[in-house]
Amino acid sequence: DGFILTERLGSGTYATVYKAYAKKDTREVVAIKCVAKKSLNKASVENLLTEIEILKGIRHPHIVQLKDFQWDSDNIYLIMEFCAGGDLSRFIHTRRILPEKVARVFMQQLASALQFLHERNISHLDLKPQNILLSSLEKPHLKLADFGFAQHMSPWDEKHVLRGSPLYMAPEMVCQRQYDARVDLWSVGVILYEALFGQPPFASRSFLELEEKIRSNRVIELPLRPPLSRDCRDLLQRLLERDPSRRISFQDFFAHPWVDLEHMPSGESLARASALVVEAVKKDQEGDAATALSLYCKALDFFVPALHYEVDAQRKEAIKAKVGQYVSRAEELKAIVSSSNKALLRQGxxxxxxxxxxxxxxxxxxxxxxxxxxxxxxxxxxxxxxxxxxxxxxxxxxxxxxxxxxxxxxxxxxxxxxxxxxxxxxxxxxxxxxMRESRWEGETLDKEGLSESVRSSCTLQ
CATH class of the missing domain: 1.20.58.80 (Phosphotransferase system, lactose/cellobiose-type IIA subunit)
Incomplete structure (x- = not known):
């Protein structure tokens, strides 16, 4: 009731998803997941109830929002936020591979959603590109979806039930050994591998070949092309660790320098940058060049995400103007500190x-x-x-x-x-x-239109 269904967006084991819009004045566009009651067995009912229970209590910018749910004699309807950009699988395959900088932004958004879930002891258990939607194609933001397999699971809970999709499934799950929330970290590694190299590490022609690769004890080797940063390769290797006891932990994943959730664009980025600049100016006035430089550099590391987050053109230009001033001072301080440090080494x-x-x-x-x-x-x-x-x-x-x-x-x-x-x-x-490896390089700054001096502001001459 209250909606007109239009095109079919896709279908799964027991549900079909349609694009729809509200009959009310707002004409709000939504996605409606229609589940035929007659197709449900006991396990399917449990999965659906789990999905409703989990999603109705969640509000996060990178998790698809469940707006409402209804039912009639034939169907159950989940009324969801509409994501116009399709899914991540299609996004990757139409581009063949994603540049590391694009993959990193997406990974930050996925990590942000997983951190939110992890803090609430929720494991997704079916992470794959098809279950990650994009808000739009013009300015895509990831939205984690399809919680039909999700479970409230503490890190020490152990399950034996086979869940998820084999290509993205952790070895301990495929081999039907005990597993826990760390299976999601393996799936993240497979998704990142596919984004960077164009196909998942266990791409196979048959299920038997796939199962053999998953059960093997061979270390997963990363292709040499395209070249990736040291931090990116380190994260991939630690996520794709077959032994869950040696796999990167959730805390280390969220804190990893390549993921760098601390500097993810958010409403807090500008405030954090500004607070650091105030401290930098104070130390600069006191004549503490080394500490002032350090604080200016840390502030600049928050200004880039602040620029990405800001949508108002006037405010964006004002931030850029301020950044230019701080970059100039950072360059002057860098010359002073570098000279002083080298002099100390020579004196010794x-x-x-x-x-x-x-x-x-x-x-x-x-x-x-x-x-x-x-x-x-x-x-x-x-x-x-x-x-x-x-x-x-x-x-x-x-x-x-x-x-x-x-x-x-x-x-x-x-x-x-x-x-x-x-x-x-x-x-x-x-x-x-x-700073050299931060966002002050390459495409990020080019898109923001900052000058060459900004790009090299805090790299060592």
Missing amino acids: TSARDLLREMARDKPRLLAALEVASAAMAKEEEANGEQDALDLYQHSLGELLLLLAAEPPGRRRELLHTEVQNLMARAEYLKEQVK
């Missing part, structure tokens, strides 16, 4: 040489100091920041252990000073590398 040359002399009977200490020297040399190379940071971190890992075991004396004092200098440099580099 004689002490470093003396420490090397005193470490001749300690091969492990000598080797760690050589790695630190290699890091300093790598810094001088063009685009050598990440390699330099890796070397600094490797060296510091060794030096901190050796410092803890070193007895009191002159060598310990020199080693302590060297560790402090290297840690300061590594922290600075870490911040710069993070």
Whole structure:
């Protein structure tokens, strides 16, 4: 009652979904899921009741909204939010593969929905591109849908029931072993793999071939093309871990630097950026260049999502103007801090040489100091920041252990000073590398129309 059904959008095991609009003045467009009562067995009824129970209590920007439900003698009707962009499967296949930056935005939105569900002990259990809808094709936002298999499941609940679609199903579920909420993380990995490489990792010609691949113990190897960032590859490998006890945890997934939920565009982005700028200006006025630079860079990392989130053209232009000012100051501070840090390292040359002399009977200490020297040399190379940071971190890992075991004396004092200098440099580099790999590169900034100086604002020269 109250709706006119138009085109059929799709059908599943026991339901058909139609586009419809309200007869009322609003003419609101909705999707109506029609379930024929005669097609329902006991399990189907339970699934439908679960879907209604879960969805009616959920309001989240990346989960399809259940607006109402009705029934008559023949059917049960779920009146849902309409998503004009189709599903993620069609979106991927019409484009063959998605660029990493697009996949990352989608993954943030999916992770946001899963975090919301996880906090309420809800597992989806049938995550696949066909169950992820797009709000529109012009400016698509993911909407997680189809909760027919979803369960209220604490992380330690264990089930044996086979649920979901085999291509996206975790190995422990296919092999009918005990499983828990972590099966959703495997499915996320398969979805991300398909978005980046065009097909799921276990794409097969038959179910037997698929089952054999899933039951195998072989590590899933990632294709070399297209090239992906280090963080993206790390996340994929940790999601697609066959052993659920070694698979990435939900907390680590939500906090992973590639997912980076902290910097996901939201209504809070601008307020967080502004608060950091206030602190940056204060430290700048106090003459604390290093802390001011760090705060400016952190603020800029929130301004990009704020620009993505803002829809008002005037407000967007005002934000861009402010960003330009902060970028200019960050560039000036970066030159000051970089020069100061390098000067500190140069001043420590004689002490470093003396420490090397005193470490001749300690091969492990000598080797760690050589790695630190290699890091300093790598810094001088063009685009050598990440390699330099890796070397600094490797060296510091060794030096901190050796410092803890070193007895009191002159060598310990020199080693302590060297560790402090290297840690300061590594922290600075870490911040710069993070900014270089952030949204201040590539398509994101091009779309926002920001200048080249913004793009390189917080990368190490």
